[in-house]
Amino acid sequence: xxxxxxxxxxxxxxxxxxxxxxxxxxxxxxxxxxxxxxxxxxxxxxxxxxxxxxxxxxxxxxxxxxxxxxxxxxxxxxxxxxxxxxxxxxxxxxxxxxxxxxxxxxxxxxxxxxxxxxxxxxxxxxxxxxxxxxxxxxxxxxxxxxxxxxxxxxxxxxxxxxxxxxxxxxxxxxxxxxxxxxxxxxxxxxxxxxxxxxxxxxxxxxxxxxxxxxxxxxxxxxxxxxxxxxx
Amino acid sequence: xxxxxxxxxxxxxxxxxxxxxxxxxxxxxxxxxxxxxxxxxxxxxxxxxxxxxxxxxxxxxxxxxxxxxxxxxxxxxxxxxxxxxxxxxxxxxxxxxxxxxxxxxxxxxxxxxxxxxxxxxxxxxxxxxxxxxxxxxxxxxxxxxxxxxxxxxxxxxx
Numbered sequence: 239x240x241x242x243x244x245x246x247x248x249x250x251x252x253x254x255x256x257x258x259x260x261x262x263x264x265x266x267x268x269x270x271x272x273x274x275x276x277x278x279x280x281x282x283x284x285x286x287x288x289x290x291x292x293x294x295x296x297x298x299x300x301x302x303x304x305x306x307x308x309x310x311x312x313x314x315x316x317x318x319x320x321x322x323x324x325x326x327x328x329x330x331x332x333x334x335x336x337x338x339x340x341x342x343x344x345x346x347x348x349x350x351x352x353x354x355x356x357x358x359x360x361x362x363x364x365x366x367x368x369x370x371x372x373x374x375x376x377x378x379x380x381x382x383x384x385x386x387x388x389x390x391x392x393x394x395x396x397x398x399x400x401x402x403x404x405x406x407x408x409x410x411x412x413x414x415x416x417x418x419x420x421x422x423x424x425x426x427x428x429x430x431x432x433x434x435x436x437x438x439x440x441x442x443x444x445x446x447x448x449x450x451x452x453x454x455x456x457x458x459x460x461x462x463x464x465x466x467x468x469x
Numbered sequence: 470x471x472x473x474x475x476x477x478x479x480x481x482x483x484x485x486x487x488x489x490x491x492x493x494x495x496x497x498x499x500x501x502x503x504x505x506x507x508x509x510x511x512x513x514x515x516x517x518x519x520x521x522x523x524x525x526x527x528x529x530x531x532x533x534x535x536x537x538x539x540x541x542x543x544x545x546x547x548x549x550x551x552x553x554x555x556x557x558x559x560x561x562x563x564x565x566x567x568x569x570x571x572x573x574x575x576x577x578x579x580x581x582x583x584x585x586x587x588x589x590x591x592x593x594x595x596x597x598x599x600x601x602x603x604x605x606x607x608x609x610x611x612x613x614x615x616x617x618x619x620x621x622x623x624x625x626x627x
Binding site for chain 1: 554557569577
């Protein structure tokens, strides 16, 4: 996943735009001066036209670069987040977590380990999410209240509402443990999360669950699998 | 007759005249333009973000640019022309930067078509008018600079 390319594309586009607009102003100035009979050196309009063309082609190149970088972003993001969830889940199993039957000390120790895992993942992969379609919703800074990993993805071609990708931390939030007031908005109306402590397959024991959330016709639709048709 | 005898009044008249028109080297003009672009960008960085939906703030920004420009024009007319072009470029690029930032923060592979949505959603008309007015006055003042230069009788602008 190459977020750096997107950041570079933004600043590259901006620089090319500045170049093109400056060259355009120079060209117009040269044209006005010539129209009013000023004797200008011959290189003036040539240099201005050259810079204008350079800026314009740079803009085209920057947009191509961005389009290319964006086309693989969603797939890469899903793979990335799935890997994070799997790693956190394996960490729970590794530390001997079994779910609701664990005592308070174990729960706290393993919960802290998952939190650290999420924080590290955000720092490693999503630190430079500015100027990209992604933004980290949780954990955000020192705020670890919700204990999930949530990344918001803006995709206006599909919906004006953002999509959310992330990991539900079912170890810290066993089913039914979140009260009405404390429910973060990405968990409102979500049911059927695979519950912790019940090994449902080799890939995941259900402590940390990957999710993919979209709003369709005003209703939130959550899936615990990566999207089948990847746009 | 530069080296002829000049009374005090003639000296003052010449100084006043030359104050408004000074043959300016292209490198100095380019440096001025760069400084102006950097300055306009500096006042719109995150610590002093220019909110393009805030009409009052836009007008204040615009008035500040005009005041600074008038000052530069009073000092050296041709330096003012360079600075004027730089202000125009900075305004257009500031506008583009916000649009491109919105474009960058969206996964939709819709290319430049997405700009139309944002232009409809945000009221960018004042900013557009400001930038367009700056560019047009720049062109007018380039022509004015040429005629002033000729009136002084120093030949064509180079």
